[in-house]
Amino acid sequence: MTKTQGAPKNYAALKWKTNVARGLVTASLTVMALVYAFPLVWMAVSGLKTNQQIFRDPFALPETWDFSIWLEAWQVGNIGQYALNSAITTSATVVVILLCASGAAFAFSRFDFKGKAILMGVLSLGLLLPLQSYFIAQSAMFNALYITNTRFALIIPYIAMGLPLATYLLTVYLRALPDELFEAARMEGASDFTMYRLIAMPLLKPGIATVAIFSALNAWNEFLLALLYVQDDALKTIPTGLLAFSSRYVTDYGLLFAALTIVTVPMIVIYVAFNKQIVEGITAGSVK
Amino acid sequence: MKPNKPWVPFLFAAPALMIFSFAVLVPLLATAGFSFVEWSGYGPWTFVGIDNYRELLTDALFAKSFLNVLFYIAATLVLEVFVGLCLAGLISVQRGGSLWFRVALFAPVMLPMVVVAVLWSFVYNPDFGLINAAFQNLGLDSWTRIWLGDPDTALWAISVVSGWVFSGFFMIIFYSALQQVPGELSESARLDGANEWRIFWSIKVPSIRNALEVGVLLCVTGGFQGFDLFFVLTNGGPYNSTEIPTTLLVRTVFRNADVGYGSAMAMVLTAVIIVVGLVFVRLRGWNQRKEVRA
Numbered sequence: 406m407t408k409t410q411g412a413p414k415n416y417a418a419l420k421w422k423t424n425v426a427r428g429l430v431t432a433s434l435t436v437m438a439l440v441y442a443f444p445l446v447w448m449a450v451s452g453l454k455t456n457q458q459i460f461r462d463p464f465a466l467p468e469t470w471d472f473s474i475w476l477e478a479w480q481v482g483n484i485g486q487y488a489l490n491s492a493i494t495t496s497a498t499v500v501v502i503l504l505c506a507s508g509a510a511f512a513f514s515r516f517d518f519k520g521k522a523i524l525m526g527v528l529s530l531g532l533l534l535p536l537q538s539y540f541i542a543q544s545a546m547f548n549a550l551y552i553t554n555t556r557f558a559l560i561i562p563y564i565a566m567g568l569p570l571a572t573y574l575l576t577v578y579l580r581a582l583p584d585e586l587f588e589a590a591r592m593e594g595a596s597d598f599t600m601y602r603l604i605a606m607p608l609l610k611p612g613i614a615t616v617a618i619f620s621a622l623n624a625w626n627e628f629l630l631a632l633l634y635v636q637d638d639a640l641k642t643i644p645t646g647l648l649a650f651s652s653r654y655v656t657d658y659g660l661l662f663a664a665l666t667i668v669t670v671p672m673i674v675i676y677v678a679f680n681k682q683i684v685e686g687i688t689a690g691s692v693k
Numbered sequence: 694m695k696p697n698k699p700w701v702p703f704l705f706a707a708p709a710l711m712i713f714s715f716a717v718l719v720p721l722l723a724t725a726g727f728s729f730v731e732w733s734g735y736g737p738w739t740f741v742g743i744d745n746y747r748e749l750l751t752d753a754l755f756a757k758s759f760l761n762v763l764f765y766i767a768a769t770l771v772l773e774v775f776v777g778l779c780l781a782g783l784i785s786v787q788r789g790g791s792l793w794f795r796v797a798l799f800a801p802v803m804l805p806m807v808v809v810a811v812l813w814s815f816v817y818n819p820d821f822g823l824i825n826a827a828f829q830n831l832g833l834d835s836w837t838r839i840w841l842g843d844p845d846t847a848l849w850a851i852s853v854v855s856g857w858v859f860s861g862f863f864m865i866i867f868y869s870a871l872q873q874v875p876g877e878l879s880e881s882a883r884l885d886g887a888n889e890w891r892i893f894w895s896i897k898v899p900s901i902r903n904a905l906e907v908g909v910l911l912c913v914t915g916g917f918q919g920f921d922l923f924f925v926l927t928n929g930g931p932y933n934s935t936e937i938p939t940t941l942l943v944r945t946v947f948r949n950a951d952v953g954y955g956s957a958m959a960m961v962l963t964a965v966i967i968v969v970g971l972v973f974v975r976l977r978g979w980n981q982r983k984e985v986r987a
Binding site: 426427430431433434435437438439441442443444445447448451459460462463464501504505506508509511512513515516517518521524527528530531533534535536537538539540541542543544545546548561562564565566568569572584587588591596597601622625626628629632633643644645647648651658661662665668669672673675676677680683684687688 | 718722820821861
């Protein structure tokens with residue numbers, strides 16, 4: 406009897422304790438989220454203020470909510486051009502990475518051939534090597550070959566930097582497919598190219614999506630090579646273009662805040678929309 | 694499987710290998726070669742043997758740049774990895790609506806580092822920046838600083854920005870690892886009266902050790918390669934207090950046109966990163982063997 410009476414009381418105490426703990430968790434998460442998001446919100450709000458307003462009270466809300474400054478920042482900052490350049494560079498990089506990496510992964514995972522181990526080893530060197538180990542001579546080479554200051558100056562190294570990890574991940578995905586699939590196709594007389602095109606590629610789709618996402622994010626955000634290899638303003642990507650803009654309009658803070666906001670908002674929208682794939686891409690891309 | 698024709702696999706692998714060799718392997722060997730010459734980037738070069746490396750040994754600025762990056766790595770191990778772990782713990786306990794918390798905490802990872810750097814140069818701005826304004830509003834005027842212009846605070850300031858960006862990244866990695874931890878152990882500990890705090894630190898954290906080790910490795914090797922934030926926020930200044938090997942070698946090669954000396958720096962940095970990576974892999978293998986034996 407005492408036991409059955411005691412249990413609900415204990416249970417109530419436990420439940421109360423859990424509720425307090427849960428409340429504490431939510432409260433601390435809310436505080437952290439606010440701290441993290443605050444600079445971004447401040448940036449968006451300050452973009453709508455004049456220099457005087459920014460200096461008078463950094464925390465105040467704008468006096469007028471005039472979003473035309475975004476249009477002005479877009480035009481003055483040449484952001485359309487930079488975004489277009491980033492889009493061209495990124496999509497070319499991703500398409501070539503996917504084609505080359507899926508081909509190499511198909512060869513490495515499905516065929517036995519002489520020199521396979523060496524070729525795989527060479528490519529996986531790329532997983533270890535930091536950019537600093539080769540970019541000095543790369544820049545000298547690109548100068549000598551007149552590649553510098555063209556779109557290829559970024560597309561080629563971005564592809565080369567993305568290939569090792571992309572190939573490695575796609576090889577892992579392809580190895581997981583059952584052998585019978587390919588052997589049956591071989592019995593039916595399918596050629597190697599047919600197997601690549603009609604069996605491997607369709608079944609690789611989830612892996613390809615993951616690889617595409619982290620390759621695209623890397624290419625979109627890359628800064629060092631973009632800074633060194635492209636001086637022509639008409640070819641600059643978003644990171645270097647924005648830096649050029651910010652050094653040209655050093656003191657027009659409202660305009661700069663607006664430009665930063667324009668670049669930031671789409672990235673957050675993309676994250677919210679593709680949150681699952683992006684998390685998968687980033688964890689796969691890092692936990693090699 | 695045997696290919697139709699023996700050359701088929703090579704055909705499949707060739708594009709990837711050719712691009713990789715052209716843009717990474719050849720430049721890697723050439724950079725190693727550059728480190729033994731003196732060259733301005735144009736015109737003829739002179740072979741100087743290991744002089745560049747010998748000079749590096751006594752280069753106080755190069756040594757300082759390594760000390761700075763070690764400080765930065767130590768700070769980010771706390772500000773990125775440890776904070777990321779705590780955030781992952783909180784998120785994993787939060788029921789249901791954790792998506793919006795994750796969005797807020799992860800958003801900085803999505804942004805180009807240049808955007809982050811320009812934004813934070815405003816946050817640290819001595820005249821209208823958030824930090825000084827906050828201290829002034831709290832009546833702590835004496836706490837205000839020229840954060841990025843003061844050699845005592847600049848490296849700290851950059852480390853904090855790095856933490857703001859990458860703690861969300863590590864949070865996501867640890868969060869997905871935490872979700873793989875089987876629930877039974879925590880459940881039985883809970884029945885034995887252990888609280889969530891104890892369960893997290895004594896059961897869950899040890900079971901995601903793999904992810905933690907990878908996180909530490911990423912933070913360390915990534916730290917040595919950091920560049921974007923440093924370049925935009927301070928470019929090594931003030932008084933070299935934020936000089937790290939990457940900013941130093943970029944300036945040596947592309948501003949001072951000292952390609953050979955910069956290449957030697959690049960080779961030393963590469964060696965350090967690879968040795969750290971290999972030592973780490975060794976240690977892990979050794980620990981795993983120890984576990985198997987125990």
